[in-house]
Amino acid sequence: MSDKNSVPDKKPDPAQTLGERLAERGVSRRSFLKFASYTASIMALPPTAATAIAQGLANARRQSVIWLSFQECTGCTESITRAHTPSIEDLIFDFISLDYHHTLQNASGHAAEAARETAMKENAGEYIVVVDGSVPLKDDGIYSTIAGISNLQMLEETVRDAFAVIAVGSCATFGGIPGANPNPTGAVPISEIITDKPVINISGCPPIPEAMTGTVAYLLSFGAIPELDHLGRPRAFFGEAIHDRCYRRPFYERGMFAKSFDDAGARQGWCLYEVGCKGPVTYNACATLKWNGGVSFPIQSGHGCLGCSEPGFWDLGGFYKPLSTAKNDPLKWAAGAAAVGAAVGAASAMAARNLRKKSLKAAAAAAPKAAAEEKE
Amino acid sequence: MMELLEFARGPALTFAIAVFIGGVVFRIVSLFMLWRTRDSTANRAHEKPVVIAALREIIRRMWPESVYKQRTLFTAINGYVFHIGLALIVFFLLPHILFFQDLLGLYWPHLPNNVIYAVSIITGVSLIAALIMRIANPAQRIISTFDDYFSWLVTFLPVITGIVATSHLGARYETLLGLHILSVALLLVWLPFGKLMHWFLAFVPRSQTGAPMSHRGAQL
Numbered sequence: 001m002s003d004k005n006s007v008p009d010k011k012p013d014p015a016q017t018l019g020e021r022l023a024e025r026g027v028s029r030r031s032f033l034k035f036a037s038y039t040a041s042i043m044a045l046p047p048t049a050a051t052a053i054a055q056g057l058a059n060a061r062r063q064s065v066i067w068l069s070f071q072e073c074t075g076c077t078e079s080i081t082r083a084h085t086p087s088i089e090d091l092i093f094d095f096i097s098l099d100y101h102h103t104l105q106n107a108s109g110h111a112a113e114a115a116r117e118t119a120m121k122e123n124a125g126e127y128i129v130v131v132d133g134s135v136p137l138k139d140d141g142i143y144s145t146i147a148g149i150s151n152l153q154m155l156e157e158t159v160r161d162a163f164a165v166i167a168v169g170s171c172a173t174f175g176g177i178p179g180a181n182p183n184p185t186g187a188v189p190i191s192e193i194i195t196d197k198p199v200i201n202i203s204g205c206p207p208i209p210e211a212m213t214g215t216v217a218y219l220l221s222f223g224a225i226p227e228l229d230h231l232g233r234p235r236a237f238f239g240e241a242i243h244d245r246c247y248r249r250p251f252y253e254r255g256m257f258a259k260s261f262d263d264a265g266a267r268q269g270w271c272l273y274e275v276g277c278k279g280p281v282t283y284n285a286c287a288t289l290k291w292n293g294g295v296s297f298p299i300q301s302g303h304g305c306l307g308c309s310e311p312g313f314w315d316l317g318g319f320y321k322p323l324s325t326a327k328n329d330p331l332k333w334a335a336g337a338a339a340v341g342a343a344v345g346a347a348s349a350m351a352a353r354n355l356r357k358k359s360l361k362a363a364a365a366a367a368p369k370a371a372a373e374e375k376e
Numbered sequence: 377m378m379e380l381l382e383f384a385r386g387p388a389l390t391f392a393i394a395v396f397i398g399g400v401v402f403r404i405v406s407l408f409m410l411w412r413t414r415d416s417t418a419n420r421a422h423e424k425p426v427v428i429a430a431l432r433e434i435i436r437r438m439w440p441e442s443v444y445k446q447r448t449l450f451t452a453i454n455g456y457v458f459h460i461g462l463a464l465i466v467f468f469l470l471p472h473i474l475f476f477q478d479l480l481g482l483y484w485p486h487l488p489n490n491v492i493y494a495v496s497i498i499t500g501v502s503l504i505a506a507l508i509m510r511i512a513n514p515a516q517r518i519i520s521t522f523d524d525y526f527s528w529l530v531t532f533l534p535v536i537t538g539i540v541a542t543s544h545l546g547a548r549y550e551t552l553l554g555l556h557i558l559s560v561a562l563l564l565v566w567l568p569f570g571k572l573m574h575w576f577l578a579f580v581p582r583s584q585t586g587a588p589m590s591h592r593g594a595q596l
Contacts, residue, residue, distance in 0.1 A: 149541060241549055255488035274474060281381065281550040311378055317385060323553070324471030325478035327385040336523050337398030345405030353411050 017218070019058030032058070039217050042210055042289060043226065043236035056221030063220055064119050064127035066158055067101040070151040071144050071178040071187055072133030076169035077103050079206035082212070096216070099127075102146075113147045116158065124161040128219065131155065131190050134171040134178045138186025151194065159194050164219055166200045167191065168212055170308055173201040173232075180314035191232055198225055201232040203284075207306035211237040229283070232313065236240050237289075242305050243279035243285035248272065266302050276320035277304030284309040380554035384561065389417030392561035399568025400576060407577070412573050420593040433586020454505050462531070465492055465538065493542055502536050503528065523570045530566045533559035 015022075022032055036054035040047065069077070081104070098104060099119035100112065107115050119127060130202075133151075136143040141150035149157075159165055167190040170176040176188035191199045202211050215234050218226045226234045243249060248271045250256070257274040258266035266272065279287075282305050286297040299305055304320075309315040317327035440448045455528070466472055470486040477483045507528055510516045537559045541552035567573065 243549070244544070249530040253489050255486055255490075257470060274470065281378065281553070310381070316382070321478065322471065324475050325385075325391075326389045326475065327382065328390070330390045330479060333390060333394035334397050337394035338401045341398035341401030342405050345402040345407075346409055348402070348406040349409030352406075353409075356411055 016062065017058060018060045018062075022058075027205040039214055042285070043214055043218060043234070044239070045236070053217065053221040056223075057217060060093055060220040062098045064123040065096045065098050065130060066116055066119055066162075067098060067104075067130045067132070068151075068155060068158060069102045070131065070133030070135050070155070070172070071176075071185065072169060072171050073177075074103055074132075075206040076132040076172075076212075077101070079204075080168075080209050094216050096128075110147070120158060122160060126163050127161075128164050128166065128216075129159050129162040130166045130168055131172045132167075132169045134175050134189060135193060136178070136185035138184070155190065155193060159197070162197070164200065164225065165190065165194055165197060166202060166212075166215060167232075168202045168207055170203050170205045170313065174311040174313075176205065177314060180312070198228075199232055200225060200228065200234065203231070203233055203238070203309040205306075205313075207309070208237065208285055208289055208291065211285060233283070233309075237285045238283045238309065240283065240285075240288075241280060242282045242284055242287045242299070243277075246279055246299055247287070248299060248342035262302055272299060272302075272304040274322055275304050276318065276322055278307030278310070278313070278316065278319075278323060279305040280312075280323060282307040282310050296299040378550050381550045381557070382554075384557035388558055388561045392564040396564035396567060396586035399565075400573075403568050403573055404576065407580075415588060415591060417592065420591065423593070424590045426587045426590075429590030430586045433589070434582045436586075451506075451509060454509070458499050458502035458506065461495050461502060462535070464495045465499060465535070468492060481542055489542070493539070494540050496535055496542075499512040500532070500539060503532050503535065507532075526566065527570045527572045530559070530563040531572070533585055534563055 006366060009349065019032070033050070034055055036057065037047075040053055043049075045053075045218040045312060067077075074355040097119075099114040102112075105112060105115065133144075135141070135155055136150060137149045141152045142333060144151045155156065167173045171178055171187070172190050175183070175187050175189050178185055179189070189201075191201065200215060204211070211234065215226060218224075218234075218373045227237060229235050229238055231238075243252070248269050252271040252273060258270045258272050259274060260266070261275060264274075271277070277299065279299060285307070287299065290297045290300070306319050307316055312317075317325070440452050464487065464595075467476075467484075468487040469489065469492040473484060473486050510520055510528075534556060537552065537556040540546060541549065541556045544552070546552070551583065563572070567575065
């Protein structure tokens with residue numbers, strides 16, 4: 001694969017196709033086909049889809065993308081821009097016309113907003129909106145504004161003529177940290193606001209770069225949305241639980257568990273369930289695609305999965321609390337319940353004793369009468 | 377469905393534990409505070425100390441008398457199979473031990489998950505056999521009430537949902553785990569108010585029979 005830095009950079013011609021652009025950057029047809037096969041493979045598509053992706057991508061025109069950043073930490077941008085090696089994913093990222101992105105664009109202030117408005121006007125119905133960050137709704141959304149516009153207003157306005165909406169990161173997909181209890185800004189995910197068109201959710205804190213580039217490649221190749229799960233996430237990346245693909249899984253079955261981080265068991269690859277791993281309920285491709293070019297992933301580096309690609313992962317009851325434990329404090333009503341139980345039990349026993357006394361009295365009173373009657 | 381698991385691990389379990397504790401305390405207090413008539417009869421020559429007499433009766437009733445053995449041997453053995461099975465599952469699967477550790481601060485060694493899985497299958501089959509025996513035997517069927525069947529159900533549900541959750545069968549793991557915890561919550565809520573209260577009271581009537589019998593000279 002060629003080094004993108006080996007070719008002098010120049011602004012792509014809007015009429016240029018991706019195939020032409022890659023050829024210009026020195027990417028061979030063979031490398032391109034390898035990438036198409038790789039993308040088809042990681043998205044669990046049939047082998048024939050590789051050709052379709054290659055053709056689709058080669059003929060794709062420069063795609064306008066508007067990237068909106070709301071209540072977020074920029075970790076998602078860090079993830080997508082930190083490819084491990086100069087790769088075709090990078091080139092696709094370079095190839096798309098990123099018309100608006102706070103962190104990456106040169107323009108600022110009014111010029112930045114003007115770029116967004118121009119992109120919307122010139123590419124109406126064709127541009128992709130990528131959103132990272134949640135949207136605050138409390139108090140008319142005053143907790144996050146850009147150029148004096150609330151996030152809600154900017155989102156609704158930008159999405160109106162979009163071809164597709166991709167929510168990246170756990171804040172945009174499920175509310176993330178801003179939406180965690182007690183959610184002071186009334187933060188909501190994008191899918192709660194945009195209900196008239198499909199929202200592709202690529203969750204994770206941050207998401208795996210390949211999940212983002214793979215989804216964009218799919219959109220560019222097929223002009224359609226990939227198969228999604230019940231949470232709106234591409235099934236190709238979020239179809240399986242991390243636990244099911246984890247290399248530590250056999251130790252779970254054998255009952256061999258690390259007792260603390262970096263103990264002998266943890267180093268030998270024993271299961272991290274006991275130290276709070278959320279792998280069994282987390283759906284993501286970390287255990288298969290891994291991070292940093294397939295080098296490792298959190299569980300491999302010795303830390304349990306936090307469940308960052310699942311809704312409400314901050315409020316799951318603690319990162320280091322095993323999944324089988326009760327959430328919060330299950331005994332908070334126990335003392336009160338015991339006191340009530342004891343009181344009701346004592347009252348019930350006293351009532352039974354009184355009833356017994358009354359019955360005995362009645363029997364005693366009736367006895368002489370009965371004896372007298374018998375005499376008669 | 378993460379919401380189901382959250383509900384099960386959170387409010388459902390907190391509520392169930394409160395009802396369980398309140399209910400068990402209620403049953404025990406209301407039983408032990410009842411009036412007990414003093415036995416004023418004279419001690420017999422060979423009377424055993426109260427504790428020994430009670431223990432003897434508890435142990436004696438752990439196996440059928442020879443006259444009944446032929447008819448009740450399967451029921452007795454089957455009873456042991458699922459009781460021991462349930463104890464192994466509840467107290468020796470690591471996720472369960474972690475639950476108790478979080479609740480009570482106690483920790484003890486566990487068995488491999490695969491072993492517990494096999495025990496669960498045996499226990500499930502044994503419970504089904506117990507139900508079939510109950511239905512198939514006319515006498516048992518006649519004396520069976522809602523309490524018997526419902527107590528069986530709330531015992532069986534955690535076993536079967538545990539097996540299904542471990543096998544990842546039919547639904548996503550978080551949904552199955554949520555259902556498993558909810559089935560345990562149902563068991564805890566029902567336990568104090570039905571025949572499952574024998575968790576705590578099984579040996580009380582045996583002692584209550586054994587000690588006075590010994591005092592009155594019965595040779596058991």
